[in-house]
Amino acid sequence: DRHGAAAGLTQGWHLSHTTRQNIRNSELAPLGMRAWQIKDELRQGARKPYKELIDVSSADPHRAGVKPLSFVRQVLAVCYYPQLAKSDKLPADVRQRAQRLLGTCAGGSAGSYCPAGGIPEIIDIVCEFISRRDDGVPSYPENIFITSGAQRAFVEILNILVNTLRSPITGVLTPCPSYPPGNMAVVMLGGAVVPYYLDEEQGWELKIDELHRALESAKGVCDPTVLYVINPGNPTGHVQSRKSIEEVIRFASEKRLFLMVDEVYQDSVFEQESRFVSYKKVLAEMGPPLSHTVEMASFHSVSKGFIGECGLRGGYVELVNVDPSVMRNLYTLMSRDASTTTGQLALDLMINPPQPGDPSYPLTAITLHISDLRVLEVLNSLPGISCQPVKGGGYALPRLHLPPGAIQKAKEVGMLPDYFYCSRLLEETELCVGAGSENGQRESTYHIRYRQSSDEVLRRLTSFHIQFMKDFS
Amino acid sequence: DRHGAAAGLTQGWHLSHTTRQNIRNSELAPLGMRAWQIKDELRQGARKPYKELIDVSSADPHRAGVKPLSFVRQVLAVCYYPQLAKSDKLPADVRQRAQRLLGTCAGGSAGSYCPAGGIPEIIDIVCEFISRRDDGVPSYPENIFITSGAQRAFVEILNILVNTLRSPITGVLTPCPSYPPGNMAVVMLGGAVVPYYLDEEQGWELKIDELHRALESAKGVCDPTVLYVINPGNPTGHVQSRKSIEEVIRFASEKRLFLMVDEVYQDSVFEQESRFVSYKKVLAEMGPPLSHTVEMASFHSVSKGFIGECGLRGGYVELVNVDPSVMRNLYTLMSRDASTTTGQLALDLMINPPQPGDPSYPLTAITLHISDLRVLEVLNSLPGISCQPVKGGGYALPRLHLPPGAIQKAKEVGMLPDYFYCSRLLEETELCVGAGSENGQRESTYHIRYRQSSDEVLRRLTSFHIQFMKDFS
Secondary structure, eight states: OOOOHHHHHOOOOOOSOOSHHHHHTTTTHHHHHHHHHHHHHHHTTOOOSOSSOEEOSSSOTTTTTOOOOHHHHHHHHHHHOGGGGGSTTSOHHHHHHHHHHHHTSGGGOTTSOOOTTOOHHHHHHHHHHHHHHTTTOOOOGGGEEEESOHHHHHHHHHHHHOOSSSSSOEEEEEEESOOHHHHHHHHHTTOEEEEEEOBGGGTSBOOHHHHHHHHHHTTTTOEEEEEEEESSOTTTOOOOOHHHHHHHHHHHHHTTOEEEEEOTTTTOBOSTTOOOOOHHHHHHHHOTTHHHHOOEEEEEETTTSTTOOGGGOOEEEEEESOOHHHHHHHHHHHHTSOOOHHHHHHHHHHHSOOOTTSTTHHHHOOOOOOOOHHHHHHHHHSTTEEOOOOOBSSOBOOEEOOOHHHHHHHHHTTOOHHHHHHHHHHHHHSEEOEEGGGTOOOTTOEEEEBOOOOHHHHHHHHHHHHHHHHHHO | OOOOHHHHHOOOOOOSOOSHHHHHTTTTHHHHHHHHHHHHHHHTTOOOSOSSOEEOSSSOTTTTTOOOOHHHHHHHHHHHOGGGGGSTTSOHHHHHHHHHHHHTSGGGOTTSOOOTTOOHHHHHHHHHHHHHHTTTOOOOGGGEEEESOHHHHHHHHHHHHOOSSSSSOEEEEEEESOOHHHHHHHHHTTOEEEEEEOBGGGTSBOOHHHHHHHHHHTTTTOEEEEEEEESSOTTTOOOOOHHHHHHHHHHHHHTTOEEEEEOTTTTOBOSTTOOOOOHHHHHHHHOTTHHHHOOEEEEEETTTSTTOOGGGOOEEEEEESOOHHHHHHHHHHHHTSOOOHHHHHHHHHHHSOOOTTSTTHHHHOOOOOOOOHHHHHHHHHSTTEEOOOOOBSSOBOOEEOOOHHHHHHHHHTTOOHHHHHHHHHHHHHSEEOEEGGGTOOOTTOEEEEBOOOOHHHHHHHHHHHHHHHHHHO
């Protein structure tokens, strides 16, 4: 074997996924892959209980059949093919917006390179958005990077924070349940995931006692320097109170932790009494010394904002109190990210949507509600299922109280119990939901994860669930 | 300083750029930044010799004012706003293509997530393209990754190849002149650049003797395991012969080097007697054992293909003979790349353009010729300037034979001589070309780099150059 230059140099980390398809479709996970197959089978005329597959396992609204907002798409179409602006079929605000956006592109074309780090005019608009959102707390262009989505930005920031040369290795305090690509990034970069469990009984609240316990558990294993929080919760649907955020910030300060704050669901708070408050705002209002010292990165994305444009790859990260020498390194790292023009244009459209009075306003005032009280009522009335209130975010995460027979059967077929349930649900009703084990859950608890609760989803789930419980009790 | 988690953890590599703007605009380089300023000054009514700035320093056609191909933009517009397909104003092949492409997207929307690694249908089309290009040499989907441009892919592959834990560090044999982001990536990942000089007098040919010399020079400094080649040359305009490629492959095999082959200008060969031949094809035709052992990665991009869509971020990398264990790691690394739908759609349009008989064919049969014989004649007739034939690629790289007075003056003002020349050219004629020192050049030689030779560019360059030479002789 003379040619093993690359083989000899691999850095030794191992993967839980071993086949090409598994890794290629990591966004889909194995259930999602089977869902694709079923879709194909249905297309080829296979006879199944339902003629149409519904996939609510991922937070991808368009995959699930939600129509894109026409304002967003009209502006993008004009940006790519400016001749369309000549037609008066498109609303005036669409044409004006496209013209303004093209003015920010070199040579007036969405096909020219963007400055690394983002188009300056769009960075300025991000600052205005943040400052407006935070009731005037200022945001500075030099602290903003436009990125090709939150996940990519998360990896680059973590790249700076995870030190593989230090012993013990860097630990990242991570919520459980969590957003799986976040955990995967920690492991891939050579860090250690230190889980802290969210309190399901209290609507998946983050408890400071649990953070202390998690930190203690890391002793001798790794050196925790990062605290990863997700607010609104993904996939829990929890929305943190201002008081809870203050506590977390004090904890981060006390323990000298860098705060990685995933706030991509900030647009998606739909419970009446909840309100999204950003970590940045709370930190600023806590005043010195905290407001000048706690290091923080906050992420947002066009995939998860109200426009739900996952395929366009756009987002930003705002850094707070980060040391100038680190910022310099970050500028270089982020400049490798080469975000697309499309993603940046979409970012502008998300953070700066049409206002009342604009021709396109009525069409954009649609919000994606995942939950209403009736759904929770139905779920909680079923035997062996309970669901915490969903205050925001992209998912509901109901708990399954599986009968011992079902757990035993899952063991026999070599599946995790929640995965077994989801797999049966998919095969029997052409409804794809996610297994809680993908996000992490307390031992011996089982959950399913799904977005968007149309009546049809609820109908299929209810009839399957009742039969499943019967079969195994 | 209680909060230095990030600062304490930075990994110690240093940057030649120290200001935010320098790094943010690394794509532009300092001359490009000054060009932006001049553009602003002109817009604000400043009085200058020319009313319009021309920037031919970067290989970004749209920035330089080239119009995008309407077929590409029409299809993208329909993909984003499918209602446009209802109008019969757009050609039938545009509407059909958009429909086919939307069929490859989950939920029929360009706004849904793509499988990591790329949309399977588009990967298949890439394989067909490569196999057609290589006269039937097969290409396999499992060896293709769709990426958000060649630069990103280059970094991820290099990530696997550069081992920072090994001593001495990994060396990468790199052409000089070169593509600057390639060198930057090597250094950022902790590798060492080992330059091999291209032979300017022979039209920037790659000479095997020089590869041997370069390899020898690395002894005791680093451990070269990678050979980076660029064909067609960037920024040299050279196109390698089949014989030269065979020699390079034999050298790589003998010295056990991984071949990184930048072939992004494969569409851009315009000299009559030159023809692009891919490394993959030559390797396959050399037969065993080489064809089964030499490890290789070949890059392509929608930025540099004939569509020139830099802002869309799309491309692919094909791997050859790479160990399966390395491929598994790569699947994971590449899955972080999260390429955009837009970039992938554009890739389809580039590798699968309209054919004769299609309504859009006449409009896409435009190619971007950088050079014609007349231009070389003009350049070579000027005192103190000489230019090798430009057979392909994105640039011409004329050599400046600067008078000692100019070199002395540059020293006095603290500039590199070629940069001094470019800076004067920009200030006096509103024409921005690149300095050869950005790409690397043999000591005491000076070059300028520019794309697209409109008559106007040549006029400004000629009149400036004659005056400059007079001023300093």
